[in-house]
Amino acid sequence: MEKQIRSGASQLIEGFCSFLRKCIYSIISIGPIPKHIAFIMDGNRRYAKCHNLEEGSGHRAGFSALTKMLKYCYELNVKCITIYAFSIDNFKRRPEEVQSTMNLIQEKIESLIEEEGIVNHYGVKVNFIGDLSLLTEPVKLAAERAMIATSCNSRAVLSICIAYTSTNEIVRAVEKSCIAKRDGEFSSSIDVADVDRRMYMAVADDPDIIIRTSGETRLSNFLMWQSAYTLLYSPRVLWPDIGFWHLASSIMDFQRNFAYLEKKRRQSL
Numbered sequence: 001m002e003k004q005i006r007s008g009a010s011q012l013i014e015g016f017c018s019f020l021r022k023c024i025y026s027i028i029s030i031g032p033i034p035k036h037i038a039f040i041m042d043g044n045r046r047y048a049k050c051h052n053l054e055e056g057s058g059h060r061a062g063f064s065a066l067t068k069m070l071k072y073c074y075e076l077n078v079k080c081i082t083i084y085a086f087s088i089d090n091f092k093r094r095p096e097e098v099q100s101t102m103n104l105i106q107e108k109i110e111s112l113i114e115e116e117g118i119v120n121h122y123g124v125k126v127n128f129i130g131d132l133s134l135l136t137e138p139v140k141l142a143a144e145r146a147m148i149a150t151s152c153n154s155r156a157v158l159s160i161c162i163a164y165t166s167t168n169e170i171v172r173a174v175e176k177s178c179i180a181k182r183d184g185e186f187s188s189s190i191d192v193a194d195v196d197r198r199m200y201m202a203v204a205d206d207p208d209i210i211i212r213t214s215g216e217t218r219l220s221n222f223l224m225w226q227s228a229y230t231l232l233y234s235p236r237v238l239w240p241d242i243g244f245w246h247l248a249s250s251i252m253d254f255q256r257n258f259a260y261l262e263k264k265r266r267q268s269l
């Protein structure tokens, strides 16, 4: 009986929160809605430490926070989300830590594409961005399966940067441009557009907002080529504690700066 009352109460609270969110969405939607938001999910290990949990539980809490944020973004009609899941530099962490994070990532990739999961619910196409050859075989296979399983989805896009750094992406794109020029694909000198179209991230427009939690204002080698006119938003919370209000205030910040950022973007063309 007590259990039923508790589940009834939590359904009521969830229903009320969902109603409140919808009210806020209609207010926010009066202004421009970002097309692309990127997340640097910083602070999972610190969260685990603060709550006396094992490191892995911090990343698990981080993944729950990620599904919540994806739901809010897709509800708000933000079409494109990019996340920094694992950088090339993260491979320098303790081998056991790298292995357990990879195991978790593999498990979560599989759960992302489950029938009743968020990806199918919102019709999301999943891309994996980075040097996938650095991944363990099971993670690489899970990533490939997820890309194939979602390749026909077209309502939204989720790009998961894994084994990724901007410098690696830029060097690779420049190398590919040089090879294309050498092979006679074009005769003019290499320009920004040539490199741009050979970036992993050519699958999406540049991000409108990058949200990095834990109060850090560095990009840490994430989307550096793509973020010249991007608003950087750095709430002080650790990633697992990020909530709807952080997303809403980042969008309001974007809307306040929209005209200026658009002008700068246009001037650069």
Ligand SMILES: CC(C)=CCC/C(C)=C/CC/C(C)=C/COP(=O)(O)OP(=O)(O)O
Binding pocket: 041, 042, 043, 044, 045, 046, 047, 059, 060, 062, 063, 066, 083, 085, 086, 087, 090, 101, 104, 105, 106, 108, 109, 112, 160
């Ligand atoms: C399928 C899929 C997308 C899975 C994602 C799983 C996930 C949440 C990975 C995050 C990994 C990571 C390196 C987080 C940064 O926190 P940190 O370890 O740098 O923590 P710290 O800043 O407290 O040191």
